[in-house]
Amino acid sequence: TDNLKALADITVPNAISSTNVTTLEMNSTVTTINVPDASEFKFLPHDLFCMSDTGGTMAFHHVERDTASASQEWSKTSLNRFGDFSYSPLADRCYSVWASGTSTYLYGFERDGLNAAASIGATLLSGAGGVAYDMKNDVLYATDGLSVSDLHTVDMTTGSSVLVGAMSHNAIRGLAHDPVTDTLYGVTGASGLLVSVNVSTGATTAIGTAINASGTKAFYGLAFDKVASLLYTISSGTLYSLTTTGTGTSIGATSISSATGLDIIPYQESYVKIEDSDALAGNEYLCLTKID
Numbered sequence: 001t002d003n004l005k006a007l008a009d010i011t012v013p014n015a016i017s018s019t020n021v022t023t024l025e026m027n028s029t030v031t032t033i034n035v036p037d038a039s040e041f042k043f044l045p046h047d048l049f050c051m052s053d054t055g056g057t058m059a060f061h062h063v064e065r066d067t068a069s070a071s072q073e074w075s076k077t078s079l080n081r082f083g084d085f086s087y088s089p090l091a092d093r094c095y096s097v098w099a100s101g102t103s104t105y106l107y108g109f110e111r112d113g114l115n116a117a118a119s120i121g122a123t124l125l126s127g128a129g130g131v132a133y134d135m136k137n138d139v140l141y142a143t144d145g146l147s148v149s150d151l152h153t154v155d156m157t158t159g160s161s162v163l164v165g166a167m168s169h170n171a172i173r174g175l176a177h178d179p180v181t182d183t184l185y186g187v188t189g190a191s192g193l194l195v196s197v198n199v200s201t202g203a204t205t206a207i208g209t210a211i212n213a214s215g216t217k218a219f220y221g222l223a224f225d226k227v228a229s230l231l232y233t234i235s236s237g238t239l240y241s242l243t244t245t246g247t248g249t250s251i252g253a254t255s256i257s258s259a260t261g262l263d264i265i266p267y268q269e270s271y272v273k274i275e276d277s278d279a280l281a282g283n284e285y286l287c288l289t290k291i292d
Contacts, residue, residue, distance in 0.1 A: 048223060048232060049073075049087075049111070050254065051096065051261045056080045060113055061256055065225065065232065068239040068252035074113030083128030083145055084174050084221045084261035087111060088156065089135060095120075095156060096261065097142055099128035104144075106159035111265055121159025125152055129189075130175030130222060131261065134199075136182050141199070145173040145189065151202035165202030169195050172204070174222030174233050174262070178244075187222045187233045187242070190215040194231065194246040208246015211235075221262035234259045 048063045050070065058079035063070045085096035091108075096117075098105045104125040109117035129145020140154045142161065149172040152161040171189035175197070178185065184197040186204060192211030195204040211219070212235070219235045231242040237259065239251045 046264045054258045068254045070254040084131040086131045086133040087265035088133045097128040123161040132175035132177045134177045136179040143172045168204040176222040176224035192219040211248035223262040
C-alpha cells in the first residue's frame with residue numbers, strides 16, 4: 001500500500017511479542033506481509049500536511065508530495081496568526097506558535113482536528129516563525145521569523161522558551177529536523193535558501209543556492225521526508241522540494257492560500273500484520289503492529 005514502504009534492512013526478530021488488538025480505529029489500514037525467515041523490513045507511513053491561515057480560519061490540508069495536489073482535512077474558525085507547525089510522535093500532537101504583536105504563545109492541537117487548538121503557555125519569541133520537533137533528542141525548536149531571527153527551545157508542557165542564540169540568516173519561517181543525521185534545517189522567508197542550524201549557538205550556514213535569488217517571494221514552513229531524504233517548503237501556494245544539498249525544484253500549485261507551515265506526519269492509523277509462513281510447524285509467529 002502507499003502507507004507501507006520497505007526501506008532498510010531492519011531485522012524483524014523471531015522473539016517479537018504478539019500484540020492483542022481487539023479494536024482498530026476507523027479508517028485503519030491493515031496490511032498482511034508473509035515474512036520468510038531472515039526477511040528484514042522497515043515501515044514508515046508518513047504523509048505531507050500543510051497548515052494555512054485565511055481570514056481568521058486555521059485549516060489543515062493533506063498534500064501529495066509528487067503532484068502538489070491538496071485536499072483540506074479540517075478547519076477551525078476564529079483562529080489565526082499562527083506560524084509553522086511540527087508534529088511530535090511521542091505526544092501524538094502538533095505544536096505551533098501564535099503571535100499578536102510581540103506576544104506569543106505555544107499552542108497544541110491534534111492532527112485530526114477533533115479538539116480545538118489549546119494555548120499551552122507564553123513564550124519569549126517576538127513572532128511566529130519556524131517550528132521543528134527533534135524526535136531524536138525530544139526538543140522543540142522555534143524561531144520568531146522576523147527580519148532578525150533568533151533560535152529558541154520551547155518547553156512543550158509550559159510554553160516557556162529559552163534563547164539559544166541569533167541566527168546568521170534573516171526571516172527563518174520554516175524549520176525541520178533530520179533524525180537520521182541529527183541535523184536541524186531552516187529556510188529563509190524571502191529567498192527560499194536552505195540553511196543548517198547549529199543547535200548550540202543558533203548560527204546558520206547556507207546550503208546550495210536560493211530558490212528565489214531576488215528575494216521577492218515568501219516561503220513558509222519546512223518539512224523533512226526521511227524516506228526520500230528531501231525537504232519541502234511552500235510559497236504563494238506552490239510546493240517546492242529541496243535536496244539536502246540545497247537544490248530547489250518547483251513541484252506544482254497546491255491551491256492552498258496563505259500557507260503558514262508544513263510537516264510530515266502519519267495520515268491515518270496503519271497496522272502491519274507480519275506472518276512467518278515459512279517456519280516449521282510450531283515455530284510460526286504473528287505480530288499485528290500499529291505503525292506510528
